[in-house]
Amino acid sequence: MKILACQIDVPRLTTASERDDHVNIIAEKICRCLSQEHADLVVLPELSSIDYSRAAFDNLSELAESLDGPTYSVFRELCVEFQTAVVYGIPRLRDDGYRITQVALGADGTILGHFDKLHIAQFGYSMEKEYFQKGDHLFVFKHKGINIAPVICYDIRIPELTRTLVINHDVQLVLHCGAYGRDESFDNWHDFVKTRALENQIYLLSLNRAGKNYGHSLFCGPWSDQQNPAFEFPQHDEALIYLEIDPATITKTRENYSFLADRFKSYADLNVIKSEV
Numbered sequence: 228m229k230i231l232a233c234q235i236d237v238p239r240l241t242t243a244s245e246r247d248d249h250v251n252i253i254a255e256k257i258c259r260c261l262s263q264e265h266a267d268l269v270v271l272p273e274l275s276s277i278d279y280s281r282a283a284f285d286n287l288s289e290l291a292e293s294l295d296g297p298t299y300s301v302f303r304e305l306c307v308e309f310q311t312a313v314v315y316g317i318p319r320l321r322d323d324g325y326r327i328t329q330v331a332l333g334a335d336g337t338i339l340g341h342f343d344k345l346h347i348a349q350f351g352y353s354m355e356k357e358y359f360q361k362g363d364h365l366f367v368f369k370h371k372g373i374n375i376a377p378v379i380c381y382d383i384r385i386p387e388l389t390r391t392l393v394i395n396h397d398v399q400l401v402l403h404c405g406a407y408g409r410d411e412s413f414d415n416w417h418d419f420v421k422t423r424a425l426e427n428q429i430y431l432l433s434l435n436r437a438g439k440n441y442g443h444s445l446f447c448g449p450w451s452d453q454q455n456p457a458f459e460f461p462q463h464d465e466a467l468i469y470l471e472i473d474p475a476t477i478t479k480t481r482e483n484y485s486f487l488a489d490r491f492k493s494y495a496d497l498n499v500i501k502s503e504v
Contacts, residue, residue: 228372229268229470230269230270231261231269231270232432232434232469233271234436235275237438241282241289246277253271254304254305256467265311267312267371271313271314271315273327273404273406275317275436277290279406284354284358290318304336307335312333312339314329317330323360328343331375339368344361347359347381348380351408352410365391367398373474374397375402377401377403378403378404379403379405380406380407383416390427393427401431406441407441417443420433424447428486430448431446432445437466442460442463444466445457449477
């Protein structure tokens with residue numbers, strides 16, 4: 228399966244018309260790429276339709292959308308024209324508040340489902356708990372024979388989430404869509420991503436937005452070492468990059484390195500011998 232991963236720049240915006248202009252510009256850039264080379268799946272980062280800032284979040288009453296809102300309409304047309312699936316991020320409006328949401332569209336433009344960010348960040352540049360509510364479900368979809376699950380930014384730092392997706396739901400590709408600003412947590416973000424990919428022996432695309440304070444997305448295979456390093460996106464610049472997913476590589480990796488097969492079903496049931504000094 229071929230992915231077009233879009234490390235996109237997002238301008239400052241606070242109005243619905245600015246949001247819609249931005250989404251149309253991004254869609255045009257993606258269409259130019261797809262006109263030259265097909266992709267089975269296009270992926271965009273967290274909240275890809277709006278600026279990640281307090282100014283934008285203060286205007287969620289205008290910027291937030293339903294699943295079938297204006298951003299959906301733009302990407303639905305793209306899906307149908309190029310017969311490709313798309314995963315993109317929006318602030319989602321619900322009766323009880325706002326969610327940070329990744330929406331998945333099939334190659335025919337239908338809404339396959341959505342994932343709401345489970346772990347809401349409130350550290351560094353993040354101020355999400357002041358504006359958003361956490362999600363309450365997992366979401367897995369199958370495309371081109373591959374089980375795919377989106378997670379969002381802070382979610383990657385909670386190992387139980389990725390492990391549950393892999394062990395209980397046979398996920399082979401995690402789409403980790405983020406808005407990683409260059410605060411004190413930025414330097415160890417890649418460490419979490421590489422660990423989640425290695426320990427679960429999966430493909431993991433960790434996709435950030437572009438910009439002076441963002442960038443440096445990462446794509447990990449089910450095994451990486453000095454001879455097979457993870458692929459790093461540009462440090463800051465916008466980049467739309469094609470990536471390949473091969474399920475056979477997962478199978479081969481798990482045959483060579485039996486991490487998952489050697490797991491105990493539970494470690495909580497083991498006897499614990501304690502001593503005091």
